[in-house]
Amino acid sequence: MTDTNRRWVLANYPEGMPTESDWRLEEAPLRDPRDGQVLIRSLYLSVDPYMRGRISPAKNYAASVELGGVMRGGGVGEVVASKHPDWKPGDIAESMGFGWQEYPVLKGEHLRRIDPSIAPIQSAVSYLGMPGLTAYFALLDLGRPKPGETVLVSAASGAVGQVVGQIAKNMGCRAIAIASSEAKLEWCREIGYDGGINYREAGDLGAAVAEMCPSGVDIYFDNTGGPIHDAAMQNLAMKARIIICGMVSLSDKFDQPDIGLRHNRQLLINRARMEGFLVSDYADRFDDGIRQLAAWHGEGRLKFREDVMEGIESMPTAFLRLLTSENFGKQLVKLGEPSG
Amino acid sequence: MTDTNRRWVLANYPEGMPTESDWRLEEAPLRDPRDGQVLIRSLYLSVDPYMRGRISPAKNYAASVELGGVMRGGGVGEVVASKHPDWKPGDIAESMGFGWQEYPVLKGEHLRRIDPSIAPIQSAVSYLGMPGLTAYFALLDLGRPKPGETVLVSAASGAVGQVVGQIAKNMGCRAIAIASSEAKLEWCREIGYDGGINYREAGDLGAAVAEMCPSGVDIYFDNTGGPIHDAAMQNLAMKARIIICGMVSLSDKFDQPDIGLRHNRQLLINRARMEGFLVSDYADRFDDGIRQLAAWHGEGRLKFREDVMEGIESMPTAFLRLLTSENFGKQLVKLGEPSG
Numbered sequence: 001m002t003d004t005n006r007r008w009v010l011a012n013y014p015e016g017m018p019t020e021s022d023w024r025l026e027e028a029p030l031r032d033p034r035d036g037q038v039l040i041r042s043l044y045l046s047v048d049p050y051m052r053g054r055i056s057p058a059k060n061y062a063a064s065v066e067l068g069g070v071m072r073g074g075g076v077g078e079v080v081a082s083k084h085p086d087w088k089p090g091d092i093a094e095s096m097g098f099g100w101q102e103y104p105v106l107k108g109e110h111l112r113r114i115d116p117s118i119a120p121i122q123s124a125v126s127y128l129g130m131p132g133l134t135a136y137f138a139l140l141d142l143g144r145p146k147p148g149e150t151v152l153v154s155a156a157s158g159a160v161g162q163v164v165g166q167i168a169k170n171m172g173c174r175a176i177a178i179a180s181s182e183a184k185l186e187w188c189r190e191i192g193y194d195g196g197i198n199y200r201e202a203g204d205l206g207a208a209v210a211e212m213c214p215s216g217v218d219i220y221f222d223n224t225g226g227p228i229h230d231a232a233m234q235n236l237a238m239k240a241r242i243i244i245c246g247m248v249s250l251s252d253k254f255d256q257p258d259i260g261l262r263h264n265r266q267l268l269i270n271r272a273r274m275e276g277f278l279v280s281d282y283a284d285r286f287d288d289g290i291r292q293l294a295a296w297h298g299e300g301r302l303k304f305r306e307d308v309m310e311g312i313e314s315m316p317t318a319f320l321r322l323l324t325s326e327n328f329g330k331q332l333v334k335l336g337e338p339s340g
Numbered sequence: 341m342t343d344t345n346r347r348w349v350l351a352n353y354p355e356g357m358p359t360e361s362d363w364r365l366e367e368a369p370l371r372d373p374r375d376g377q378v379l380i381r382s383l384y385l386s387v388d389p390y391m392r393g394r395i396s397p398a399k400n401y402a403a404s405v406e407l408g409g410v411m412r413g414g415g416v417g418e419v420v421a422s423k424h425p426d427w428k429p430g431d432i433a434e435s436m437g438f439g440w441q442e443y444p445v446l447k448g449e450h451l452r453r454i455d456p457s458i459a460p461i462q463s464a465v466s467y468l469g470m471p472g473l474t475a476y477f478a479l480l481d482l483g484r485p486k487p488g489e490t491v492l493v494s495a496a497s498g499a500v501g502q503v504v505g506q507i508a509k510n511m512g513c514r515a516i517a518i519a520s521s522e523a524k525l526e527w528c529r530e531i532g533y534d535g536g537i538n539y540r541e542a543g544d545l546g547a548a549v550a551e552m553c554p555s556g557v558d559i560y561f562d563n564t565g566g567p568i569h570d571a572a573m574q575n576l577a578m579k580a581r582i583i584i585c586g587m588v589s590l591s592d593k594f595d596q597p598d599i600g601l602r603h604n605r606q607l608l609i610n611r612a613r614m615e616g617f618l619v620s621d622y623a624d625r626f627d628d629g630i631r632q633l634a635a636w637h638g639e640g641r642l643k644f645r646e647d648v649m650e651g652i653e654s655m656p657t658a659f660l661r662l663l664t665s666e667n668f669g670k671q672l673v674k675l676g677e678p679s680g
Contacts, residue, residue: 225604244607258605262598264565267584267616274614276607 003030006312007101010065013057017252017323020316022055023071023100031105033083038108040077042098045312045333046125047073047319048159049223049248058255071100071315076114076124078338084108090340092116094124100315102335116338118294126330127163127297127304128290130279134245135163136289138277139221140171142243147172149218150237152209154228155248156193157184157305158322159330163293164221165193166302173219176212178228180325187328191303205231216240216270224249225258233263242274251323305329343370346652347441350405353397357592357663360656362395363411363440371445373423378448380417382438385652385673386465387413387659388499389563389588398595411440411655416454416464418678424448430680432456434464440655442675456678458634466670467503467637467644468630470619474585475503476629478617479561480511482583487512489558490577492549494568495588496533497524497645498662499670503633504561505533506642513559516552518568520665527668531643545571556580556610564589565598573603582614591663645669 004027011024033039054065054072065072075098079091086108087093093111098104114124126132145151151168155161156177168175169192177188177196185196195212202208209217209231216237222229225247232242250258267274282289296302307329309318314333321327344367351364373379394405394412405412415438419431426448427433433451438444454464466472478500485491491508495501496517508515509532517528517536525536535552542548549557549571556577562569565587572582590598607614622629636642647669649658654673661667 222604225602229604244604247604247608250605258602260599260602262565262600262602264562264569264584264587264614264616265590265598267614268587268618269616271616271618271621273616274604274607276604276609276611276613278608278611281611 004028005030005101005103007099008071008312008315009068010055010071011067013055013064013067015255018052018055018316018320020320023316025313030103033081033105035083036107036109037105038079038084038087038093038111039081040093040098040104040106041080042075042077042102042104042312042335043092043338044077044122044125045073045075045098045100045315045335046130047315047322047331047333048130049246049251049322051319052248052251052254052323056254072097073100074098074125074130075104076121077104082108087111092121092338094129096130100312102312119297121338122306122332122334123304125332126159126306127302128293131159131330132163132293133282133286133289134277134279135160135167136293137279137282137285138243138245139164139167139219141282142275142277143219143221143241145171145173145219148174150174150176150213150215151219151221152176152178152213152217152232153221153223154178154232155223155246155325156188156196157328158223160245161221161223162188162191162305162329163302166191166296168219169193170296170301178224181328184328187305199228206234209235219243221245222247226250226260230261230263233261233266236266236270236272238270240270240272242272244274244276248323306332308332308334310334344368345370345441345443347439348411348652348655349408350395350411351407353395353404353407355595358392358395358656358660360660363656365653370443373421373445375423376447376449377445378419378424378427378433378451379421380433380438380444380446381420382415382417382442382444382652382675383678384417384462384465385413385415385438385440385655385675386470387655387662387671387673388470389586389591389662391659392588392591392594392663396594412437413440414438414465414470415444416461417444422448427451432461432678434469436470440652442652459637461678462646462672462674463644465672466499466646467642468633471499471670472503472633473622473626473629474617474619475500475507476633477619477622477625478583478585479504479507479559481622482615482617483559483561483581485511485513485559488514490514490516490553490555491559491561492516492518492553492557492572493561493563494518494572495563495586495665496528496536497669498563498667500585501561501563502528502531502645502669503642506531506636508559509533510636510641518564521668524668527645539568546574549575559583561585562587566590566600570601570603573601573606576606576610576612578610580610580612582612584614584616588663646672648672648674650674
């Protein structure tokens with residue numbers, strides 16, 4: 001075992017679209033866990049769109065990373081050393097608190113135990129973790145889908161979107177995907193989406209949504225914001241629900257005011273509801289969600305696609321792929337294998 | 341009794357802010373009611389912001405008035421002649437279907453019976469009618485106010501806004517008014533609002549809202565849209581509810597795209613909910629609402645201010661006063677007195 005911990009720290013708050021030079025790879029000495037703490041070897045680190053908010057100095061739903069601080073993020077890994085009674089070397093643990101580093105030291109009570117016999121361990125940061133739970137609670141609790149309704153999903157092949165579409169189908173809805181390439185749409189159809197729109201090729205996006213959703217959009221699951229949001233808002237069905245889950249299309253102008261079409265009249269005409277979602281609000285129901293997602297997966301009713309890069313060096317690249325829609329499926333970075 | 345019916349017909353679809361020449365006053369022969377119909381003498385006609393949508397050729401939640409057609413609107417009046425078994429001369433009736441005319445002929449089953457001993461008859465188009473019911477169902481059903489929460493109301497001295505503020509107080513909330521003059525704010529305080537903002541004098545409206553709502557806005561009751569909407573959206577409390585009820589500030593650009601700040605990030609950060617409201621969706625609960633509003637009025641917990649013009653000639657002027665915030669209280673036009 002090494003005695004250094006490589007980690008990415010924030011070098012700059014980017015203006016507009018981030019670049020790799022906004023982070024710096026550092027070597028730090030490995031730190032022993034103190035009482036109650038656990039030393040972990042990262043096996044998979046997750047990159048997620050919410051991280052764009054963490055490198056903005058603007059007010060957000062969580063504090064920003066300080067300059068020179070370790071970049072925040074979730075991961076799954078193996079316990080190396082433990083001073084917490086619940087954890088021993090070899091255990092597999094997941095947490096949102098890993099950070100972009102090889103050897104996080106975390107409080108034992110902040111870790112979630114992962115059983116590697118149920119699913120590949122990286123599922124704990126994908127369909128059996130934050131993205132899957134986001135899809136599950138946002139669609140079911142805010143969207144309240146009814147059989148026969150049309151559910152439109154942006155970033156539909158992404159970590160959240162692919163789960164949304166399949167839950168929508170499991171609920172008896174029509175699911176329509178919006179994604180950035182034919183290959184992604186093809187995959188969306190394979191997992192159950194009834195149709196799709198390639199927003200880079202569609203031309204008039206509003207007309208494309210109208211064509212795919214002839215009875216209007218009952219639920220719009222918004223992972224992107226921007227022009228895709230506008231196209232959906234122009235095609236709402238009566239009593240539509242719009243779930244504001246992400247705004248990855250605004251990654252290049254994160255700290256600027258978002259100026260554009262305002263859709264209050266669409267909300268009024270259609271008595272529609274638009275609501276912001278954050279998965280951490282549902283922490284006390286995560287176990288229920290994971291149980292249902294795992295059950296669907298076991299029944300073949302929830303498939304999942306990953307896009308895996310390798311090595312701690314890849315973290316900024318992997319994150320930037322996400323912001324520019326280059327990823328195809330849940331973007332992960334693999335750092336190692338369990339020792340067992 | 342006269343044998344002519346003076347009525348306002350639509351002459352043009354206005355571009356931007358309507359003007360009086362968009363309507364034309366016509367004289368038509370008085371029409372006898374047919375089987376099932378009732379001839380009514382209008383006593384009070386209502387003007388309401390929703391009428392801006394009726395004179396737009398654009399899609400809306402109800403069809404537009406055709407050119408040359410009688411301008412639509414609600415009123416309260418006295419039955420003059422009846423071929424419907426439930427109605428006899430002298431009865432007082434209310435309906436959304438009067439139109440801007442002296443002698444509407446309406447189907448008996450579309451009329452609501454008004455008991456003049458309970459409240460002044462014009463209450464049937466104000467706090468015991470559409471505006472009161474709008475305030476009641478929108479605030480209680482969409483807003484779900486909890487004691488101690490802050491409720492911010494735009495057009496707060498208007499027909500809907502003055503009722504919203506008083507219901508908010510009856511529910512144990514703090515109520516903050518936004519209006520266009522000190523006199524209106526003074527009246528708002530008299531009826532129970534805890535404070536107010538004069539949007540024409542406030543300068544930085546966002547800062548003014550922040551000052552009046554130091555814990556953030558839990559419920560924003562939006563009758564205006566536009567910059568007031570923006571100021572509210574910049575000051576949301578966690579889990580805020582935004583009720584989109586009207587957009588009178590957009591009367592001068594009704595058929596243009598509304599371009600401006602987009603607040604999706606505020607919805608996301610605060611997990612806030614924004615929802616469009618239309619009172620007609622609650623028709624099967626109107627009786628309950630009217631009963632409660634009348635009870636509050638009887639207990640002195642619901643006051644109401646009217647702004648009354650006289651004569652059918654005044655209809656366009658009265659409506660335009662509403663669009664430019666010149667009215668002070670519920671805008672009505674009085675055409676006559678009950679004969680009894």
